[in-house]
Amino acid sequence: MVFKKNINEPIAVYRIILTVLLIEILVNFFSGLNTISLYGNTFFSLEQDPLLWAAYYTGMPQFIVQHVWVAIFLDIAILLLLCWLVVKPLNVWVARLLLLFLILFYVVVVGHHTHRNFQTGYIFVLLLFVVTSINNKQILFECLRYFLLIFYVMAAYLKITSGALFNATHMSHALAAQFAPYFTAQHLGWRTALNSYLVQHTFIAQSLLIAATIVEALAIVGFFTKKYDFLIALFLLIFHFANWFLMDIAPIGHIAFLSILFFSKQLCWIKKASN
């Protein structure tokens, strides 16, 4: 087994991934989900997440939302460091500092959000940039790639083994809860009309769940070959955007992470062992 040395790293690919991450962070910040806006938020509720337990036990997230200058510093630091990293993606110390700040951002947001969503993608994708050695980067990339694949395959596995796939009304029940605030606010349109239609037409809703499970299960191909990573990533991205449209669950925080599958060929330098 040989790791190719003195290789030209795919700087352009790094910049694309980091730019996608930057756009996701900006969408969060400009929508009002940033630590400055959370200043004074006194309510949090933790789920089954030992990372959150450990972080909140230290009191750090609570300290951040109770001190406005710390919150301002955190938000500005994240934006500046991320912009710097887009320009200089090989700067590991900037990446490491940014990783630390994004972990802080993650624990603050998720604990006060009271529900985990895709924000973890911010942390996972940045792991690729915190090591200097090309060999370590290679290993980290493959670990992250397999984690991403496992995530989707396990989602498909859970749907099959839990019986959700074979329960004709499962998807329509899931859809029923997704647009409730829109109905309460009388914020109606063609999306809520489609949601109502799918809730009442269980066969069509369940067909969509089966299609989604097939797309998730497709990720298993990635365990055997990297040739189809681009296609797998494309299908998964389509799945996520369909999810956003149909279930109002946006993959913001996950797109940059998913993009490592898109650039699998460029990020992979491993050569077979020469005899």
Place this chain on the structure above:
Amino acid sequence: MHKLFLYRLLKFNKIAALLVAAFLILYAVFFYKKMDMLLFPYNNMFTQQLNQNYVVTTYMMKVNQKPIFISNDWYPKKDFSEAALTSFSKWIRNNKQDYMYQFVQQKTNDSATTATYKNKLFVDAQAAETWPQWFAEYHHFKLQKNDTILIWQYNLRMDVSPVAIMDAAIIYKKIVQ
């Protein structure tokens, strides 16, 4: 064998390989014990059917009878507002106890020890009293003294068209001081 990632990792760095193997074993154990949410930041991806009868509960905050429409916001803020308001409302309905409070109480069996975790693992009930005001201001409501903040709970019947409000009730009321 040479192509297998774990084999290559073992040849490259034994400690890293052991960590990955430990992770896989731990993950398998958690999955087997149906604790799939514990280790990972992702949820169970809608494998569990959470409601049985198409009746969905949702919450809305009103300031001086004027509703706060969270659905008008961009997705990240809307999602945050919806989850936080739901969680706060359930906390109010559950006598200001959440999952972590009950978990800690169950594990410690001692109210004095439980109290040491207040505002560390679960929120301090007194401190959280200001949350409704914060939420209203987060949605650009300028609050004044004697303004009324209400949290309404709505039960919606979702399998009919149009969607019907089966009942509605005020679960929280606060007069701004």
